[in-house]
Amino acid sequence: MPLPAVRLLWLGRARYSDLLALQEQWLRRLQVDPRPGAPSGTEAGALLVCEPAGPVYTGGLRGGLTPEEITRLRALGAEVRATGRGGLATFHGPGQLLCHPVLDLRRLGLRLRTHVAALEACAVRLCELLGLRGARARPPPYTGVWLGERKICAIGVRCGRHITSHGLALNCSTDLTWFEHIVPCGLVGTGVTSLSEALQRLVTVDEVMPSFLVAFQETFKCTLISEDSPS
Amino acid sequence: MARHPVRVLRPGSAVQSARKFTEKHEWITTENGIGTVGISNFAQEALGDVVYCSLPEVGTKLKKQDEFGALESVKAASELYSPLSGDVTQVKEALAENPGIVNKSCYEDGWLIKMALSDPSELDDLMSEEASEKYVKSIEE
Numbered sequence: 001m002p003l004p005a006v007r008l009l010w011l012g013r014a015r016y017s018d019l020l021a022l023q024e025q026w027l028r029r030l031q032v033d034p035r036p037g038a039p040s041g042t043e044a045g046a047l048l049v050c051e052p053a054g055p056v057y058t059g060g061l062r063g064g065l066t067p068e069e070i071t072r073l074r075a076l077g078a079e080v081r082a083t084g085r086g087g088l089a090t091f092h093g094p095g096q097l098l099c100h101p102v103l104d105l106r107r108l109g110l111r112l113r114t115h116v117a118a119l120e121a122c123a124v125r126l127c128e129l130l131g132l133r134g135a136r137a138r139p140p141p142y143t144g145v146w147l148g149e150r151k152i153c154a155i156g157v158r159c160g161r162h163i164t165s166h167g168l169a170l171n172c173s174t175d176l177t178w179f180e181h182i183v184p185c186g187l188v189g190t191g192v193t194s195l196s197e198a199l200q201r202l203v204t205v206d207e208v209m210p211s212f213l214v215a216f217q218e219t220f221k222c223t224l225i226s227e228d229s230p231s
Numbered sequence: 232m233a234r235h236p237v238r239v240l241r242p243g244s245a246v247q248s249a250r251k252f253t254e255k256h257e258w259i260t261t262e263n264g265i266g267t268v269g270i271s272n273f274a275q276e277a278l279g280d281v282v283y284c285s286l287p288e289v290g291t292k293l294k295k296q297d298e299f300g301a302l303e304s305v306k307a308a309s310e311l312y313s314p315l316s317g318d319v320t321q322v323k324e325a326l327a328e329n330p331g332i333v334n335k336s337c338y339e340d341g342w343l344i345k346m347a348l349s350d351p352s353e354l355d356d357l358m359s360e361e362a363s364e365k366y367v368k369s370i371e372e
Contacts, residue, residue: 061301061308062283086306111277112307140280143306160298160310161255 004044004107008213008226011050016058016079016092019050019100023165026102031161044107045163047216047224048100051205055093055178056081060156064088065182073181085166087143087156089182095173095194097205097212101220105162108220112159118219119168120145123153125215126170130208132198144185145170150193154185170212172196172205250338251314251354252363258338259314259357261348266315269342270302270333273367278304281333284326286343291319293346295353300343302333315353317346 011019026046055078059065064087065073070080078091092098105115120137123145127135135145135152145153153170171194179192195203217224248261256274259266275281283303293299293313301308322344326332333341358366 061285061303084301084308086303086308112309113277113279113305116305116307140305141282156306158301158308158310161312 003221003223005042005225006101006103006220006222007043007046008224009046009048010209010226011048013053013094014050015053016056016081016098019048019052019098020081020083022048023100023102027160027163027165030102030104030163043225044222045101045103048102049209049212050098052092052094052096052098054079055091057089057091057182058083058085059089060085060087061158062088064090064185069182076181078178083156083158083166085156085158087154088185090154090156090169090184091174091178091182092169093174093178095171095175095196095205097170097172097208098167099170099212099216100167101164101216103164103220105159105164108222110220112157112164115159115164116143116155116157119155119157120153122212122215122219123155123168123170125219126208126212127152127195129211129215130195130199130203132195142187147193147198150191151184152193152195152198170195170208172203172208248354250360251357252360252366253312253314253357254366255312256367257312257314258363259354261351261354264348264351265320266317266346266348267342268314268344268346269337270311271363271367272337275334275337275341278302278307278309278334280304281330284323284330284333284343286322286326287319289319289322293317293319295350295356302330311343313346314357315346315348316350317348319344319346321345 057073058081061084073080124135144151144155155168156166158165173196174194250258250260252258256271259268281302281304286300295316297313298310299313300311
């Protein structure tokens with residue numbers, strides 16, 4: 001039986017609002033219940049990947065940012081956005097690989113919890129492929145991928161009608177000082193790190209992308225397909 | 232021909248319909264035109280520990296299958312869908328302080344909302360407990 005196909009949409013440097021708009025489009029498309037006998041050759045979802053063009057702080061379903069914090073963060077020149085994903089506050093910005101898999105869990109044989117586990121496994125596998133040992137997932141409330149006591153990859157997802165949205169944010173060459181202005185994921189006293197910090201050299205999102213796609217296909221057991229022209 | 236939900240009589244309690252289920256693992260019981268909505272044991276197990284319940288305000292008008300909130304667990308927010316059409320009359324306040332009640336008691340104390348039903352005949356479209364169990368078995372690996 002062939003592996004399910006997932007459409008790869010690499011946006012390059014993109015505004016967070018553009019990523020969300022594209023995510024919405026795919027959610028609407030995938031959440032319509034398939035008619036009986038819909039061809040199984042169609043995509044099981046889309047993998048939206050980008051490098052955020054500018055600094056953005058986001059909160060989740062529970063919030064995670066007070067009005068005072070939001071004012072302060074905007075004064076720093078960052079966008080601040082609410083989302084419906086799980087998890088509390090986090091940061092997205094240049095140097096980060098931001099990935100939103102919009103997937104039909106049924107087509108990938110996943111449940112919500114195994115989807116989260118697959119996202120963690122993907123980030124761990126990517127670190128391995130880059131020669132970085134010691135990256136690991138941790139159980140709740142420390143969901144995410146860690147190097148020692150520092151988080152290298154944040155995770156937060158949403159699921160409706162079997163379709164996932166949001167996903168993971170992996171620090172490649174992110175300016176980590178942006179994280180000092182929040183309590184990342186609401187975990188007081190924890191730190192963040194990046195591939196560049198861990199490998200002691202500049203590791204860009206562009207360099208990481210090919211390995212990321214290999215890791216994703218491996219951990220989600222799917223095939224990524226792409227068109228020549230951007231969507 | 233009108234069909235009536237099976238009536239279950241419990242000692243000392245008002246007449247209450249048997250629990251019915253959606254394919255999205257929500258359940259509803261009805262009593263005097265008021266429906267009580269929660270999630271099934273299958274759903275609470277699949278979610279894991281619920282850390283937050285996002286529920287609608289009293290008075291919210293819902294159509295059958297409308298999204299009415301979400302439950303968060305493990306950095307994952309799962310949407311909730313209304314089994315029937317109606318107006319929200321009550322929200323389980325205790326879940327704000329203690330969202331874990333959904334896991335511990337999904338069929339009793341862990342109810343999420345109550346609603347005044349606008350079209351009780353919609354109950355006929357939902358699955359019985361037995362049909363729901365068969366459905367869950369058929370979708371499990």
